[in-house]
Amino acid sequence: MKLFEKILNPRDIRKKLGQNQEEFWTRIGVTQSGGSRYESGRNMPKPVRELLRLVHVEHLDLTKVRREDFEIVEYLREQHPDLYKKLKKAAKSWKSGSESSSPLDADADDES
Numbered sequence: 001m002k003l004f005e006k007i008l009n010p011r012d013i014r015k016k017l018g019q020n021q022e023e024f025w026t027r028i029g030v031t032q033s034g035g036s037r038y039e040s041g042r043n044m045p046k047p048v049r050e051l052l053r054l055v056h057v058e059h060l061d062l063t064k065v066r067r068e069d070f071e072i073v074e075y076l077r078e079q080h081p082d083l084y085k086k087l088k089k090a091a092k093s094w095k096s097g098s099e100s101s102s103p104l105d106a107d108a109d110d111e112s
Contacts, residue, residue: 011039013056027062028055 014024025035028051038044044052054060076084 009039010035010044010052010056013052014039017056024056028052 010024014021017024021035021039022032025032028048030038030048038048051062055062073084076087
């Protein structure tokens with residue numbers, strides 16, 4: 001089962017976030033009335049579920065998403081998997097505030 005298919009009831013997510021329907025649904029381009037229908041059990045299309053997951057579960061700000069960012073990630077994953085893993089680990093540490101050095105510093109240490 002894919003991750004976005006695990007969103008069973010968006011109402012539960014909305015209530016956990018403390019948002020009203022208007023706030024919650026407009027962030028992903030769905031009208032309040034459309035969102036209300038989804039919360040009442042109407043089948044939610046996969047693209048809407050994915051947007052809901054990205055915005056409300058993963059807390060991604062869609063205004064900051066750019067195609068080139070995805071192209072860079074794809075390039076790193078395919079062409080430089082070790083660097084991708086280091087950067088991913090460093091980003092997690094950075095988000096939690098526990099790492100001050102760059103993952104590229106480790107490469108410099110490896111070469112000496």
